Amino acid sequence: LRASILLPTSANPAGMVDEIERVAADSRFVQASFPVRSGILYGKRLFWPVYEALARNGLVAGIHWGGSNYGLAPTPSGWPSRYIEEYVAEVQVYESQLMSLVAEGTFQRIPDLRVTMMDIGFTWVPMWLWDMDRNWKGMRREVPWLTTYPFEIVREHFRFTVAPLDADSRDELAELIKWLGSDELLLFGSDYPHTHDDDLSVLLGAVSDDARPRLMAANARDWYRLSAAAE
Amino acid sequence: VEGEPAKSRADGKYVVARARDIPEGSRLLVTVQGREIGIYNIDGQFHAVLNRCPHRGAALCRGDVIGLITSTGPGEIYLDTSRKFIVCPWHGWEFDINTGKSWYQAPDGRSRGFRTARPVGIEVKRGSELTDELSDGATEVADGEGAVINAATHRIEGPYRAELYPVEHDDEYVVVSLRRISALSGPPDGPPPPTYRSASAEA
Numbered sequence: 001l002r003a004s005i006l007l008p009t010s011a012n013p014a015g016m017v018d019e020i021e022r023v024a025a026d027s028r029f030v031q032a033s034f035p036v037r038s039g040i041l042y043g044k045r046l047f048w049p050v051y052e053a054l055a056r057n058g059l060v061a062g063i064h065w066g067g068s069n070y071g072l073a074p075t076p077s078g079w080p081s082r083y084i085e086e087y088v089a090e091v092q093v094y095e096s097q098l099m100s101l102v103a104e105g106t107f108q109r110i111p112d113l114r115v116t117m118m119d120i121g122f123t124w125v126p127m128w129l130w131d132m133d134r135n136w137k138g139m140r141r142e143v144p145w146l147t148t149y150p151f152e153i154v155r156e157h158f159r160f161t162v163a164p165l166d167a168d169s170r171d172e173l174a175e176l177i178k179w180l181g182s183d184e185l186l187l188f189g190s191d192y193p194h195t196h197d198d199d200l201s202v203l204l205g206a207v208s209d210d211a212r213p214r215l216m217a218a219n220a221r222d223w224y225r226l227s228a229a230a231e
Numbered sequence: 232v233e234g235e236p237a238k239s240r241a242d243g244k245y246v247v248a249r250a251r252d253i254p255e256g257s258r259l260l261v262t263v264q265g266r267e268i269g270i271y272n273i274d275g276q277f278h279a280v281l282n283r284c285p286h287r288g289a290a291l292c293r294g295d296v297i298g299l300i301t302s303t304g305p306g307e308i309y310l311d312t313s314r315k316f317i318v319c320p321w322h323g324w325e326f327d328i329n330t331g332k333s334w335y336q337a338p339d340g341r342s343r344g345f346r347t348a349r350p351v352g353i354e355v356k357r358g359s360e361l362t363d364e365l366s367d368g369a370t371e372v373a374d375g376e377g378a379v380i381n382a383a384t385h386r387i388e389g390p391y392r393a394e395l396y397p398v399e400h401d402d403e404y405v406v407v408s409l410r411r412i413s414a415l416s417g418p419p420d421g422p423p424p425p426t427y428r429s430a431s432a433e434a
Contacts, residue, residue, distance in 0.1 A: 045306070105305025138323030144302035 002224065004033040004062050007050075010040055016050045024057035030224040031060040031116065036093045037067030037074060043100030048109060055112040060224060063097055065090055065119040065191075094120045095128050098154065102132070105145040107157050114223065115158050119191045122160040123167055126179035129154055155181060159223050161189025162215070164196035165203055173206035183211040187220040250403035253277070260292060263407055270405055271296065271328065273315050278328050279407050280317060285333070289321035296328065 005023055008015035016032075023029055032054060034042065042063070054061055073079045074089045094117055107113060132150040140146060146153070167173050177183050190196075204212050220226075247261040247270060259270040260282060267282040269292025284291040295318045299311040316325040326333055 109305050141297070141300045141323075141325075144300050144308060145305045 001028070002030045002226065003028055004031040005029050005059070007032050007034070010034075010038040010042075010047070013046050013050050016047075017053045020050070020053040020057060020059065024053075024059060029059065030226070031062040034061055034063045035066045036063050036090065036097055036120075037072040038097070039072055041100035041104075042097045043102070043104030043106050045104065045109075048106065051106060051110045051113045055110050058225060060114045060116050062116045062118055063094065091120055091124050095124065098128070098158065099132060099150075101157075102150045102153050103143050103146070105143065107153055108145050113157060116161065116187065116223070117158060118161045118189060119163065119194075120160070121164050121166050122162065122180065122186060123173075123176050125154070125160060125185075126176060151181070155185060159185055159187050159219065161187045161191075162200075162203055163189050163191045163198055165198040165200070168199065168202055170202050170205045173203055177207060183207050183215060184219050184222075186215050187223065188216045244406050244408040246404045247407045248405045250277070250405050253405065258292060258296075261407070267292075268407060269317075270407070271317075273328060277405055280326070280328070280331060284319040284321065284324065286319065286322060286324050289319050291317060291319050291326070294318040294320040297325070 005020060007019050010016075020032055032050075040046070042061075051061065053059075067074075074086050074093055076092075080086055080089060098117065101107070101115060129151040136143070136146060136150055165173075167176065177186070180186075190198075204215070207215060245263045247263065247268075248259055250272075253259050253270055253272045255272050255275055257272055261268050261270060267290075269280050269282050271278040271280070271292075273296060280292060282290050282292040296315055297318055299314040299316065301309045301311065303309075315328040317328055318325050324333055
Protein backbone atom coordinates (compact mmCIF):
# COMPACT_ATOMS: atom_id res chain seq x y z
CA LEU A 1 0.00 0.00 0.00
CA ARG A 2 1.34 3.41 -0.95
CA ALA A 3 0.02 6.83 -0.01
CA SER A 4 -0.14 10.50 -0.87
CA ILE A 5 1.10 13.23 1.43
CA LEU A 6 -1.66 15.56 2.50
CA LEU A 7 -0.31 19.09 2.17
CA PRO A 8 -1.29 22.42 3.74
CA THR A 9 -3.44 24.58 1.50
CA SER A 10 -2.06 26.27 -1.57
CA ALA A 11 -2.07 29.54 0.37
CA ASN A 12 0.99 28.23 2.17
CA PRO A 13 3.61 26.96 -0.31
CA ALA A 14 6.36 27.16 2.32
CA GLY A 15 4.27 24.94 4.57
CA MET A 16 3.80 22.53 1.68
CA VAL A 17 7.57 22.28 1.27
CA ASP A 18 8.03 21.75 4.99
CA GLU A 19 5.50 18.96 5.09
CA ILE A 20 7.07 17.21 2.09
CA GLU A 21 10.48 17.35 3.70
CA ARG A 22 9.07 16.19 7.02
CA VAL A 23 7.60 12.94 5.76
CA ALA A 24 9.32 12.21 2.43
CA ALA A 25 11.84 9.88 4.03
CA ASP A 26 9.00 7.41 4.61
CA SER A 27 9.10 5.44 1.36
CA ARG A 28 5.44 4.52 1.70
CA PHE A 29 4.69 8.00 0.44
CA VAL A 30 5.00 8.17 -3.34
CA GLN A 31 2.95 11.25 -4.05
CA ALA A 32 1.66 14.52 -2.64
CA SER A 33 -1.99 15.41 -3.06
CA PHE A 34 -3.08 18.68 -4.70
CA PRO A 35 -6.79 19.54 -4.84
CA VAL A 36 -7.52 20.64 -8.38
CA ARG A 37 -9.40 23.78 -7.33
CA SER A 38 -6.50 25.76 -5.98
CA GLY A 39 -7.37 29.42 -6.34
CA ILE A 40 -3.97 30.06 -7.88
CA LEU A 41 -3.02 28.10 -10.97
CA TYR A 42 -0.46 25.44 -10.16
CA GLY A 43 1.95 26.51 -12.86
CA LYS A 44 2.65 29.80 -11.08
CA ARG A 45 6.16 30.03 -9.84
CA LEU A 46 5.23 30.43 -6.18
CA PHE A 47 4.63 26.66 -6.30
CA TRP A 48 7.96 25.85 -7.89
CA PRO A 49 9.73 25.33 -4.54
CA VAL A 50 7.03 22.76 -3.77
CA TYR A 51 7.71 20.91 -7.02
CA GLU A 52 11.44 21.15 -6.44
CA ALA A 53 10.88 19.49 -3.08
CA LEU A 54 8.85 16.75 -4.77
CA ALA A 55 11.44 16.21 -7.47
CA ARG A 56 14.23 16.22 -4.90
CA ASN A 57 12.45 13.42 -3.02
CA GLY A 58 11.32 11.46 -6.06
CA LEU A 59 7.64 12.16 -5.37
CA VAL A 60 4.77 12.70 -7.80
CA ALA A 61 2.32 15.60 -7.71
CA GLY A 62 -1.13 14.03 -7.66
CA ILE A 63 -3.89 16.43 -8.67
CA HIS A 64 -7.25 15.20 -7.44
CA TRP A 65 -10.87 16.21 -7.75
CA GLY A 66 -12.00 18.73 -5.17
CA GLY A 67 -11.28 22.16 -3.79
CA SER A 68 -9.23 23.80 -1.17
CA ASN A 69 -10.84 25.57 1.74
CA TYR A 70 -11.32 28.74 -0.30
CA GLY A 71 -14.77 27.59 -1.34
CA LEU A 72 -13.71 27.67 -4.95
CA ALA A 73 -16.33 26.87 -7.53
CA PRO A 74 -15.73 24.30 -10.27
CA THR A 75 -16.68 26.82 -12.94
CA PRO A 76 -15.18 30.26 -13.62
CA SER A 77 -18.73 31.63 -13.45
CA GLY A 78 -19.48 30.47 -9.95
CA TRP A 79 -21.36 27.64 -8.36
CA PRO A 80 -23.80 25.51 -10.33
CA SER A 81 -27.06 24.46 -8.72
CA ARG A 82 -26.77 20.69 -8.97
CA TYR A 83 -24.19 18.01 -8.35
CA ILE A 84 -24.47 16.83 -11.94
CA GLU A 85 -23.21 20.22 -13.06
CA GLU A 86 -20.30 20.21 -10.67
CA TYR A 87 -19.42 16.65 -11.64
CA VAL A 88 -19.28 17.51 -15.32
CA ALA A 89 -17.75 20.96 -14.94
CA GLU A 90 -14.75 19.87 -12.90
CA VAL A 91 -12.75 18.80 -15.92
CA GLN A 92 -12.24 22.38 -17.00
CA VAL A 93 -10.31 23.05 -13.80
CA TYR A 94 -7.99 20.13 -14.57
CA GLU A 95 -7.59 21.48 -18.07
CA SER A 96 -6.64 24.88 -16.71
CA GLN A 97 -4.12 23.38 -14.29
CA LEU A 98 -2.55 21.26 -16.99
CA MET A 99 -2.35 24.26 -19.30
CA SER A 100 -0.78 26.40 -16.58
CA LEU A 101 1.81 23.80 -15.57
CA VAL A 102 2.87 23.43 -19.19
CA ALA A 103 2.74 27.05 -20.31
CA GLU A 104 4.55 28.52 -17.34
CA GLY A 105 7.58 26.37 -18.10
CA THR A 106 7.34 24.34 -14.90
CA PHE A 107 8.88 21.31 -16.59
CA GLN A 108 11.69 23.30 -18.13
CA ARG A 109 12.58 24.52 -14.64
CA ILE A 110 11.95 21.20 -12.88
CA PRO A 111 12.54 18.50 -15.51
CA ASP A 112 12.08 15.68 -13.00
CA LEU A 113 8.57 16.72 -11.96
CA ARG A 114 5.87 14.13 -12.60
CA VAL A 115 2.16 14.88 -12.33
CA THR A 116 -0.74 12.46 -12.10
CA MET A 117 -4.21 13.71 -12.93
CA MET A 118 -6.58 11.65 -10.82
CA ASP A 119 -10.30 11.08 -10.84
CA ILE A 120 -11.05 12.95 -14.06
CA GLY A 121 -10.60 10.25 -16.70
CA PHE A 122 -8.65 10.91 -19.86
CA THR A 123 -11.12 11.40 -22.70
CA TRP A 124 -10.66 15.17 -22.56
CA VAL A 125 -6.91 15.09 -22.96
CA PRO A 126 -6.40 14.76 -26.73
CA MET A 127 -8.77 17.56 -27.73
CA TRP A 128 -7.45 19.95 -25.12
CA LEU A 129 -3.90 19.35 -26.28
CA TRP A 130 -4.72 19.59 -29.95
CA ASP A 131 -5.90 23.07 -29.12
CA MET A 132 -2.78 23.87 -27.12
CA ASP A 133 -0.50 22.48 -29.81
CA ARG A 134 -2.21 24.43 -32.53
CA ASN A 135 -2.09 27.69 -30.63
CA TRP A 136 1.45 27.13 -29.44
CA LYS A 137 2.52 27.11 -33.05
CA GLY A 138 1.09 30.55 -33.58
CA MET A 139 1.68 32.13 -30.17
CA ARG A 140 4.79 30.40 -28.95
CA ARG A 141 6.71 33.67 -28.71
CA GLU A 142 4.66 34.35 -25.58
CA VAL A 143 6.21 31.23 -24.07
CA PRO A 144 9.56 30.92 -25.86
CA TRP A 145 10.89 28.58 -23.18
CA LEU A 146 8.64 25.88 -24.61
CA THR A 147 10.69 24.34 -27.36
CA THR A 148 8.32 21.58 -28.30
CA TYR A 149 4.62 20.86 -28.54
CA PRO A 150 2.63 20.99 -25.28
CA PHE A 151 1.34 17.50 -26.03
CA GLU A 152 4.91 16.21 -26.08
CA ILE A 153 5.54 17.80 -22.69
CA VAL A 154 2.36 16.26 -21.32
CA ARG A 155 3.27 12.80 -22.61
CA GLU A 156 6.54 13.03 -20.75
CA HIS A 157 5.37 14.57 -17.48
CA PHE A 158 1.73 13.55 -16.95
CA ARG A 159 -0.23 10.38 -16.32
CA PHE A 160 -3.98 10.00 -16.04
CA THR A 161 -6.01 7.58 -13.96
CA VAL A 162 -8.78 5.96 -15.96
CA ALA A 163 -11.77 6.66 -13.71
CA PRO A 164 -14.30 7.95 -14.39
CA LEU A 165 -14.63 6.31 -17.75
CA ASP A 166 -16.73 8.77 -19.75
CA ALA A 167 -17.13 6.69 -22.87
CA ASP A 168 -18.90 3.34 -22.93
CA SER A 169 -17.98 2.23 -26.41
CA ARG A 170 -14.92 0.08 -26.90
CA ASP A 171 -14.30 1.47 -30.36
CA GLU A 172 -14.55 5.05 -29.22
CA LEU A 173 -12.16 4.44 -26.35
CA ALA A 174 -9.71 2.73 -28.69
CA GLU A 175 -9.81 5.77 -30.92
CA LEU A 176 -9.26 8.10 -27.98
CA ILE A 177 -6.29 6.11 -26.75
CA LYS A 178 -4.86 6.27 -30.25
CA TRP A 179 -5.22 10.06 -30.10
CA LEU A 180 -3.40 10.09 -26.76
CA GLY A 181 -0.45 8.66 -28.62
CA SER A 182 0.36 6.13 -25.93
CA ASP A 183 -1.51 3.74 -23.66
CA GLU A 184 1.36 4.22 -21.21
CA LEU A 185 -0.22 7.49 -20.08
CA LEU A 186 -3.04 5.56 -18.43
CA LEU A 187 -2.98 4.27 -14.88
CA PHE A 188 -5.67 2.09 -13.40
CA GLY A 189 -7.58 4.05 -10.78
CA SER A 190 -10.94 3.43 -9.17
CA ASP A 191 -11.28 6.45 -6.89
CA TYR A 192 -11.95 3.96 -4.08
CA PRO A 193 -13.89 4.23 -1.80
CA HIS A 194 -15.87 6.44 -4.13
CA THR A 195 -17.28 4.59 -7.12
CA HIS A 196 -18.04 5.75 -10.65
CA ASP A 197 -19.76 2.56 -11.76
CA ASP A 198 -17.34 2.17 -14.65
CA ASP A 199 -17.36 -0.96 -16.77
CA LEU A 200 -13.64 -1.56 -16.84
CA SER A 201 -14.02 -4.41 -19.29
CA VAL A 202 -14.93 -1.89 -21.98
CA LEU A 203 -11.63 -0.08 -21.48
CA LEU A 204 -9.63 -3.29 -21.29
CA GLY A 205 -11.28 -4.39 -24.50
CA ALA A 206 -10.15 -1.19 -26.14
CA VAL A 207 -6.44 -1.80 -25.64
CA SER A 208 -4.14 -4.50 -26.90
CA ASP A 209 -3.34 -7.68 -24.97
CA ASP A 210 0.09 -6.24 -24.23
CA ALA A 211 -1.32 -2.99 -22.92
CA ARG A 212 -3.76 -4.54 -20.46
CA PRO A 213 -1.24 -5.51 -17.79
CA ARG A 214 0.53 -2.21 -18.32
CA LEU A 215 -2.65 -0.28 -17.76
CA MET A 216 -3.61 -2.30 -14.71
CA ALA A 217 -0.21 -2.34 -12.99
CA ALA A 218 3.05 -1.77 -14.82
CA ASN A 219 2.41 1.81 -15.90
CA ALA A 220 1.79 2.88 -12.31
CA ARG A 221 4.65 0.75 -11.04
CA ASP A 222 7.00 2.52 -13.45
CA TRP A 223 5.58 5.96 -12.83
CA TYR A 224 5.79 5.67 -9.05
CA ARG A 225 9.09 3.78 -9.25
CA LEU A 226 7.86 0.82 -7.31
CA SER A 227 10.44 -1.81 -7.97
CA ALA A 228 9.36 -5.42 -7.93
CA ALA A 229 11.76 -6.06 -5.07
CA ALA A 230 10.04 -3.48 -2.91
CA GLU A 231 6.80 -5.33 -3.29
CA VAL B 232 -5.36 59.57 -64.23
CA GLU B 233 -7.25 58.56 -67.30
CA GLY B 234 -5.50 57.13 -70.22
CA GLU B 235 -2.75 54.71 -70.76
CA PRO B 236 -2.00 52.24 -67.99
CA ALA B 237 1.18 52.79 -66.08
CA LYS B 238 4.13 51.39 -67.85
CA SER B 239 6.82 49.48 -66.23
CA ARG B 240 10.26 50.69 -66.69
CA ALA B 241 12.17 48.97 -69.40
CA ASP B 242 13.89 46.80 -66.83
CA GLY B 243 10.63 45.63 -65.29
CA LYS B 244 10.87 47.90 -62.27
CA TYR B 245 8.27 50.21 -60.81
CA VAL B 246 8.62 53.40 -58.86
CA VAL B 247 6.21 53.07 -55.95
CA ALA B 248 6.90 55.90 -53.50
CA ARG B 249 9.15 58.68 -52.44
CA ALA B 250 11.63 57.31 -49.98
CA ARG B 251 10.90 60.12 -47.53
CA ASP B 252 7.22 59.14 -47.49
CA ILE B 253 8.02 55.81 -45.92
CA PRO B 254 9.77 56.90 -42.74
CA GLU B 255 11.71 54.49 -40.61
CA GLY B 256 9.43 51.99 -38.91
CA SER B 257 6.53 52.47 -41.32
CA ARG B 258 5.01 50.40 -44.05
CA LEU B 259 3.25 51.29 -47.29
CA LEU B 260 0.98 49.02 -49.27
CA VAL B 261 1.18 49.41 -53.03
CA THR B 262 -0.30 47.51 -55.91
CA VAL B 263 1.92 46.76 -58.85
CA GLN B 264 0.66 44.77 -61.81
CA GLY B 265 -2.26 43.59 -59.69
CA ARG B 266 -0.02 42.39 -56.90
CA GLU B 267 -0.31 44.00 -53.52
CA ILE B 268 3.12 44.59 -52.05
CA GLY B 269 4.11 45.91 -48.62
CA ILE B 270 7.02 48.33 -48.66
CA TYR B 271 8.80 48.48 -45.31
CA ASN B 272 11.37 50.86 -43.97
CA ILE B 273 13.02 48.94 -41.18
CA ASP B 274 16.01 50.56 -39.52
CA GLY B 275 16.56 52.62 -42.65
CA GLN B 276 16.54 49.60 -44.93
CA PHE B 277 13.76 49.16 -47.46
CA HIS B 278 12.06 45.80 -47.88
CA ALA B 279 9.21 44.75 -50.12
CA VAL B 280 7.06 41.68 -49.49
CA LEU B 281 4.09 40.31 -51.36
CA ASN B 282 1.01 40.90 -49.22
CA ARG B 283 0.03 37.27 -49.09
CA CYS B 284 0.89 34.77 -46.43
CA PRO B 285 2.08 31.52 -48.01
CA HIS B 286 0.24 29.61 -45.31
CA ARG B 287 -3.42 30.46 -45.90
CA GLY B 288 -3.31 33.59 -48.00
CA ALA B 289 -3.87 36.23 -45.30
CA ALA B 290 -2.84 39.83 -45.90
CA LEU B 291 0.59 39.24 -44.43
CA CYS B 292 1.64 42.88 -44.42
CA ARG B 293 -1.17 43.74 -42.00
CA GLY B 294 0.82 41.92 -39.35
CA ASP B 295 3.30 43.25 -36.85
CA VAL B 296 7.02 43.48 -37.37
CA ILE B 297 8.88 42.04 -34.40
CA GLY B 298 12.40 41.15 -33.41
CA LEU B 299 13.72 37.69 -32.73
CA ILE B 300 12.54 36.35 -29.36
CA THR B 301 14.56 33.72 -27.59
CA SER B 302 14.54 32.26 -24.09
CA THR B 303 16.91 30.46 -21.79
CA GLY B 304 14.20 29.44 -19.33
CA PRO B 305 10.76 30.25 -17.96
CA GLY B 306 10.20 33.97 -17.65
CA GLU B 307 13.48 34.83 -19.36
CA ILE B 308 12.87 36.48 -22.69
CA TYR B 309 15.43 38.11 -24.94
CA LEU B 310 14.61 40.34 -27.86
CA ASP B 311 17.10 40.63 -30.70
CA THR B 312 16.02 43.73 -32.58
CA SER B 313 18.67 43.21 -35.24
CA ARG B 314 16.60 40.44 -36.80
CA LYS B 315 13.11 41.36 -37.90
CA PHE B 316 10.14 39.23 -38.77
CA ILE B 317 6.74 39.94 -40.20
CA VAL B 318 4.08 38.15 -38.15
CA CYS B 319 1.02 37.01 -40.05
CA PRO B 320 -2.12 38.41 -38.40
CA TRP B 321 -4.01 35.16 -38.85
CA HIS B 322 -1.91 32.38 -37.36
CA GLY B 323 1.20 34.14 -36.13
CA TRP B 324 3.61 32.65 -38.63
CA GLU B 325 6.80 34.66 -38.73
CA PHE B 326 8.75 35.49 -41.83
CA ASP B 327 12.26 36.87 -41.88
CA ILE B 328 12.10 40.28 -43.46
CA ASN B 329 15.44 39.77 -45.15
CA THR B 330 14.81 36.40 -46.69
CA GLY B 331 11.04 35.95 -46.55
CA LYS B 332 11.62 32.57 -45.03
CA SER B 333 9.36 31.24 -42.36
CA TRP B 334 11.63 31.16 -39.38
CA TYR B 335 9.88 28.48 -37.42
CA GLN B 336 9.72 24.78 -37.90
CA ALA B 337 8.42 22.40 -35.30
CA PRO B 338 11.32 20.62 -33.63
CA ASP B 339 9.94 17.13 -34.09
CA GLY B 340 9.26 17.47 -37.78
CA ARG B 341 5.58 16.78 -37.20
CA SER B 342 4.61 20.03 -38.82
CA ARG B 343 5.57 20.86 -42.35
CA GLY B 344 7.50 24.03 -42.74
CA PHE B 345 5.65 26.73 -44.51
CA ARG B 346 6.57 28.22 -47.77
CA THR B 347 8.67 31.24 -48.08
CA ALA B 348 6.88 34.55 -48.06
CA ARG B 349 7.58 36.20 -51.33
CA PRO B 350 10.15 38.94 -51.15
CA VAL B 351 10.26 41.46 -53.93
CA GLY B 352 13.34 43.15 -55.28
CA ILE B 353 13.61 46.70 -54.07
CA GLU B 354 16.07 49.55 -54.36
CA VAL B 355 16.22 53.25 -53.75
CA LYS B 356 16.94 55.43 -56.78
CA ARG B 357 17.75 59.06 -56.88
CA GLY B 358 15.14 61.13 -58.66
CA SER B 359 17.72 62.24 -61.17
CA GLU B 360 17.85 58.68 -62.41
CA LEU B 361 14.08 58.60 -62.97
CA THR B 362 13.37 62.01 -64.41
CA ASP B 363 12.31 60.84 -67.83
CA GLU B 364 9.80 58.28 -66.58
CA LEU B 365 8.28 60.55 -63.95
CA SER B 366 7.84 63.49 -66.26
CA ASP B 367 6.12 61.49 -69.00
CA GLY B 368 3.59 59.96 -66.62
CA ALA B 369 4.86 56.45 -67.00
CA THR B 370 5.50 56.18 -63.29
CA GLU B 371 3.51 57.40 -60.37
CA VAL B 372 4.26 58.17 -56.79
CA ALA B 373 2.01 57.49 -53.85
CA ASP B 374 2.21 58.81 -50.35
CA GLY B 375 1.21 57.83 -46.87
CA GLU B 376 -0.31 54.87 -45.09
CA GLY B 377 -2.82 53.09 -47.24
CA ALA B 378 -1.95 54.97 -50.38
CA VAL B 379 -1.94 52.65 -53.34
CA ILE B 380 -0.71 52.76 -56.85
CA ASN B 381 -2.88 50.47 -58.85
CA ALA B 382 -1.13 49.95 -62.12
CA ALA B 383 -3.99 47.85 -63.48
CA THR B 384 -6.76 50.40 -62.96
CA HIS B 385 -4.44 53.32 -63.15
CA ARG B 386 -6.02 54.85 -60.09
CA ILE B 387 -4.03 56.20 -57.26
CA GLU B 388 -5.03 56.76 -53.67
CA GLY B 389 -3.46 59.75 -52.08
CA PRO B 390 -2.40 63.11 -53.51
CA TYR B 391 0.81 62.34 -55.29
CA ARG B 392 1.03 61.95 -59.00
CA ALA B 393 3.97 62.72 -61.12
CA GLU B 394 2.21 65.35 -63.11
CA LEU B 395 1.26 67.38 -60.06
CA TYR B 396 4.51 67.18 -58.25
CA PRO B 397 7.53 68.19 -60.14
CA VAL B 398 10.41 65.92 -59.76
CA GLU B 399 13.06 67.09 -57.46
CA HIS B 400 16.33 65.69 -58.44
CA ASP B 401 17.38 65.51 -54.84
CA ASP B 402 14.48 63.28 -53.89
CA GLU B 403 14.95 59.59 -53.52
CA TYR B 404 12.41 57.12 -54.87
CA VAL B 405 11.64 53.60 -53.95
CA VAL B 406 11.73 51.30 -56.93
CA VAL B 407 10.22 47.85 -56.90
CA SER B 408 11.02 45.04 -59.24
CA LEU B 409 8.50 42.26 -59.73
CA ARG B 410 11.26 39.82 -60.40
CA ARG B 411 11.65 37.58 -57.45
CA ILE B 412 14.95 37.50 -55.69
CA SER B 413 16.42 34.50 -57.43
CA ALA B 414 18.14 32.95 -54.45
CA LEU B 415 14.89 32.92 -52.53
CA SER B 416 12.64 30.88 -54.76
CA GLY B 417 10.13 28.52 -53.23
CA PRO B 418 10.75 24.99 -52.03
CA PRO B 419 11.39 22.23 -54.55
CA ASP B 420 7.90 20.83 -54.08
CA GLY B 421 6.20 24.19 -54.37
CA PRO B 422 4.68 25.65 -57.47
CA PRO B 423 7.06 27.18 -59.99
CA PRO B 424 7.64 30.89 -59.49
CA PRO B 425 5.33 33.00 -61.60
CA THR B 426 6.82 34.57 -64.65
CA TYR B 427 6.25 38.15 -65.62
CA ARG B 428 6.10 39.47 -69.09
CA SER B 429 8.78 41.97 -69.76
CA ALA B 430 7.89 45.47 -70.75
CA SER B 431 8.97 44.76 -74.29
CA ALA B 432 6.68 41.75 -74.51
CA GLU B 433 3.73 43.84 -73.35
CA ALA B 434 4.45 46.53 -75.87
